[in-house]
Amino acid sequence: MQKYVRVLKLFWSTAIAAELEYRLNFLIAALSSLTNLAGSLFSLFLFYQKGYTFRGWQWEEALIVLGIFTLLQGFSATFLAPNLNRIVRHVQDGTLDFILLKPISSQFWLSSRTISPWGLPDLVFGLIIIFYAGTRLHLSIGNYSASAIPLVFGFAILYSLWFMLGATSIWFVKIYNVTEVLRGLLEAGRFPIVAYPTAYRFFFTFVVPVAFLTTIPAETMLGRTHFSWIVGAAILAVVLFLVSQRFWRFALRFYTSASS
Numbered sequence: 527m528q529k530y531v532r533v534l535k536l537f538w539s540t541a542i543a544a545e546l547e548y549r550l551n552f553l554i555a556a557l558s559s560l561t562n563l564a565g566s567l568f569s570l571f572l573f574y575q576k577g578y579t580f581r582g583w584q585w586e587e588a589l590i591v592l593g594i595f596t597l598l599q600g601f602s603a604t605f606l607a608p609n610l611n612r613i614v615r616h617v618q619d620g621t622l623d624f625i626l627l628k629p630i631s632s633q634f635w636l637s638s639r640t641i642s643p644w645g646l647p648d649l650v651f652g653l654i655i656i657f658y659a660g661t662r663l664h665l666s667i668g669n670y671s672a673s674a675i676p677l678v679f680g681f682a683i684l685y686s687l688w689f690m691l692g693a694t695s696i697w698f699v700k701i702y703n704v705t706e707v708l709r710g711l712l713e714a715g716r717f718p719i720v721a722y723p724t725a726y727r728f729f730f731t732f733v734v735p736v737a738f739l740t741t742i743p744a745e746t747m748l749g750r751t752h753f754s755w756i757v758g759a760a761i762l763a764v765v766l767f768l769v770s771q772r773f774w775r776f777a778l779r780f781y782t783s784a785s786s
Contacts, residue, residue, distance in 0.1 A: 530785050535638055545642060546643070552643060555646075555647055559599075559648045563651050565688055566595075566596070566716055567714075573721075574588070580718050582719045586659040587663065590744045591658055594740045596649075598715065599648045600649035600652055602684065602709075603642060603645025604641060604778060605685075606685060609638060609639055611692070613695050614692070615775070617781070629782045633689070633770075633771060636689075637685070656670075663748070669747050669749060670747060672746050673744070673747035673749065676746050676755075679756075681762050686763070686769065689770045690774075692772050696780050712734075716740070719741040735762060738758070742759055
């Protein structure tokens with residue numbers, strides 16, 4: 527474990543040093559995040575402007591869902607996209623050969639080799655929205671702390687889904703936009719799950735688990751979720767993570783390297 531921690535520190539320190547050579551990118555990323563957030567807020571405002579509310583969700587409560595969704599976007603842009611989108615290139619260029627020869631887990635290397643500070647604005651904006659809405663709702667530190675548990679599970683679920691999609695590049699090399707499909711489906715998480723018809727709620731809960739990414743953490747923060755949903759999120763996170771490991775090992779059986 528200590529070896530992996532040291533490697534992670536080395537990975538991230540060199541990645542941040544390299545990224546900060548282009549500091550203007552941070553301003554561009556912040557403006558982009560702010561523009562996307564404004565669009566999301568405007569979309570949510572359109573639902574609430576004439577007194578309409580999602581069933582059981584007032585304006586500030588829906589803002590918490592949007593804030594958690596923004597956090598997930600920041601997490602994806604900071605940790606997932608810079609790493610997992612490169613799996614396709616490693617397979618196509620044959621550089622995956624060198625990764626497999628390294629004395630550490632190839633999944634760990636592919637998942638944590640770099641980090642992008644350009645996702646930090648989304649993380650900051652997400653926290654601002656959550657704390658603003660929480661202040662209006664008079665939430666306590668205990669509410670925020672309780673939601674951290676299902677939120678961590680949500681991060682694990684999102685990572686596992688993203689990694690498995692990236693691993694399919696072993697068979698289908700030219701799938702650069704495969705993660706965009708997942709991004710598109712996850713856009714549904716910007717609203718509470720009750721905003722959708724019954725069939726869609728079933729799909730976004732049990733097929734593509736969007737509800738476990740945003741709605742369940744938000745309901746936990748508001749103190750109204752059932753404990754069974756948190757347990758379900760934990761089970762789903764563990765199962766998907768283990769499946770991602772097994773799926774990667776299975777996919778490597780079909781990898782013939784660049785020299786064969």
